Amino acid sequence: MRSRTMLSALAFTAALALSGCAAGASGNGSAQGDGSKGKVTLTFLTFETPNLTAKYWDDAIARASDEVPGVTIKKLVAPSADRVGYAKQLAASGQLPDIMIAVSPNGFAQAGQLAPWTDAELVDFVSPHSNPIGGKVYQLPYNTQPTPLVYYNKSDFAAAGIKAPPKTYAELLDDSAKLKAKGINPFVVGGGGKDTWADMYPLISTVATDTYKQTPDWLAQKAAGKVKFTDPAFTKAAAKVAALAKNGYVDTAGLSRSYADNEQAFRDNKGAMYPMGSWFAASADAKKPGFDVGVFPWPSDDGSLVVPAYTGGGMSVSSKAPNVDLAKKWALAFMLDKTSLDNSVKSDGAIIALKDYTPPSGMGPVYTETVRLYQDAAKQNAIVNAFSIETGDGSMPAGLADKAAAGVADLINGEKTAGQFGSFLDDEWAKASR
Structure with a gap:
């Protein structure tokens, strides 16, 4: 956090x-x-x-x-x-x-x-x-900790006619459109007050599927000066997050919510999907009646399994x-x-x-399914690093993750394009490395 x-x-x-x-x-x-x-x-x-x-x-x-x-x-x-x-x-x-x-x-x-x-x-x-x-x-x-997976409200999915979790990113967008058409906010995303880190999970997900899947050591290459955040390998991931918000699939007002309030918003049915670290599984299993939660990995374009995770x-x-x-x-x-x-x-x-x-x-069943998803990804060699959470060689300079979280808020609010966000991160990296 x-x-x-x-x-x-x-x-x-x-x-x-x-x-x-x-x-x-x-x-x-x-x-x-x-x-x-x-x-x-x-x-x-x-x-x-x-x-x-x-x-x-x-x-x-x-x-x-x-x-x-x-x-x-x-x-x-x-x-x-x-x-x-x-x-x-x-x-x-x-x-x-x-x-x-x-x-x-x-x-x-x-x-x-x-x-x-x-x-x-x-x-x-x-x-x-x-x-x-x-x-x-x-x-x-x-x-x-798989960080994140997508926890979802099964009742909301059923109300929108969605019979199974999405397997590809196109299906995720289609499901989001169906939810919105039914008046259901697709994604619960927070990050207010001292909890700015909580807005990072959509970006961590898209960096996993669109950047780290192809280049697992991408951030180490950034540390070595071989790549930039303005490169298409990264801006494609950032553009996906911006597009989710632009299409109305992320309630931007939620960015003012603290981490605890954000979790409560999901529990209070203020959105169908909640990208969050695996620790939420324990909370989901301590559920109130009628709150039936499932979990799936953030989908890649081609449907191949990718799970960002951190061990430490x-x-x-x-x-x-x-x-x-x-x-x-x-x-x-x-x-x-x-x-x-x-x-x-x-x-x-x-x-x-x-x-x-x-x-x-x-x-409980949500924890059990969370562990199964992680184990399946491990067996398939589909585990990648969780962007901004890395702590070893080649990780972000100290303090830059907080800057990234602030930039993600601007990305979701439409105040930065994917390219501008990339330039912002490159500049902040240079400052932090001096």
Whole structure:
């Protein structure tokens, strides 16, 4: 989750003071700890969502701390969706957290601020070398997220006479026209306030089908100066998003909605299709009566399967932690705890990328179908990167994803053409790379 909204210096100081609380193992350790005796206080930066509540984190912290005696965890909760921006502010004041979860290591790793994970520490992970930076892994790759898939309201499809999800992009457009003709908004897309990142999913989808399908390392080529955002390989994808809005298939008023309000809008039947990350599956299965949700992959022109996905999202450890070894040990204990993993699956639809992991029984049909779609794509070698979410070598410069989200809003509102959007991204990339 991302946001362009940055805290003022005063708000930042207040948030830092209010967000820290001790959890987990008991003990008095100082801020620096006593690493030589195996007793240490470590700061842990996390986040809270409607799915991943304070109780979820506190319980998981306590279990990990039981496995690593001598560690006291001081929990820090990011005050906005922009966890990377918050971590950077902390780092700038010499307070980079000792442990962070779901914070892109890009930028921190290159600056020597993170400790790399060794092959021995990564042995339990399905894709141990996901998103390497300079040949080293700085974030535990514990969770795979197809980002996005398209979740749809089956009742709306039936009302419009649509008997099955679209297989090609032409069918998607035809279905959108049928929905609109019945007075049903085809796509729910948000991105208001601090949640500007939420408008990115149509573009991530079209970049997957129209750019990355043909050139999987396209963004790495951009980083190497071999391609531009103004090239047809990218502007074709952007033009599709602009056309969806121009044809009235995206309710532009929805761009003012926050992430939570956007999800609620879909639940309140304010649109038939909701492009969103796989974490929505858990929420969809906790459905109200009459809210019957299905899921399909964003269709390509020729109907071939393409699924953008990201594997990562786990712990990173500061190279300046008072005891790096204990910090790593605690982070692994947290990541490998079966109860925490099961709770993440049940509450946030996680697809756990750990060897021999079995999800809890009784998961709902939307989660089950989401996992099946991902597994089918993996078997067909149809997985591509999720544009703007990459974190390894060749990914976007730090901060550019937020700029892209702002540009997508302009693309949907008709304030930028696909070519202008491409030029905007090229310019912002150049600025961020200086």
